[in-house]
Amino acid sequence: MKIVLYGAGKRGRSIYNFLKSQGLERHIYGFCDKDAKEIDIIDNKKVWYLEELKEKDLVYCITIADRNKREEIRKFLSNKQCIEFGDLANIFHLDKIKFNRDFCAFYHLESMEDYFQSAETTLEVFWDPTSIFYKMFQRLDKTNIVELACGRGRHIPQIIDKAGNIMLVDILEKNIDICKKRFGKYSNIKYYKNSGNDLKELDSNSYTSLYSYDAMVHFELIDIYFYLLEIYRVLSPGGKALLHHSNYHADYKAGFGTAPQGRSFMSKKCFAYLSYRVGFNVLEQQIIDWGTDKKLDCVTLIEKPF
């Protein structure tokens, strides 16, 4: 199969680099882009205009994240074979959930320096006293708190004076190392690079609360289920978790590779269902806008019963 990555922008290149990191670049025939002339070649792969691609057996994977543009391109390619990013896992006989999880981590490592920098100055959404996050955060017992998917630790300065012990967890070694340097002077912070869907190095019934902001929105629904099982295990009875997750349920095929703002397929009700099945009481849920995308996300507060 000869795969053409439709879109040679940031996301398209990152998908290519990810496939290369998995030793799969030989299956990529090239890129297709309206700016083919200017870009021309990426890592020895030609960037073509669509009209130039004459071979019949090409398969097009649209790498453009913008929902409207994707629809336009899909119509434009209606007489050709088109696949989703996640379908690449089928083609390569890989676990689709792991494929999406690994790409999400890869993208954070390779293409998100600008995000991590600007994130340091965009804190109001979480920490302004009128925000939903702030109000729900006040309901957590911070004696022994976990931050899941902590990134570079931008939330820690907001809570360090109010917290007892803090456990910072992230899938990326680089982010954990940056946090270790940044917060080296605090003896009450511990660090854990995890696998991406478990908390196996954390003791059971040991933490008073856990929170995760701007990260679980990208996680695969099945990984969220495994995380909820683990969060239930590590919280002490009465412990609460405050979780910012996706409410994007328009397209079950959506994943980090292609959905609006990299949201995964999830809904407020589905999250409540998973939490309840795991054993939690669902205390509060609030649907929120994210940027210009209305009702894209949800913030959920759950409690492990006594």
Ligand SMILES: C[S@@+](CC[C@H](N)C(=O)[O-])C[C@H]1O[C@@H](n2cnc3c(N)ncnc32)[C@H](O)[C@@H]1O
């Ligand atoms: C958009 S950043 C947000 C970081 C932080 N929560 C913040 O608000 O600044 C998402 C973070 O999730 C981490 N991440 C991605 N997939 C993960 C997974 N499956 N498990 C744990 N962390 C993950 C990334 O490494 C990154 O640090």
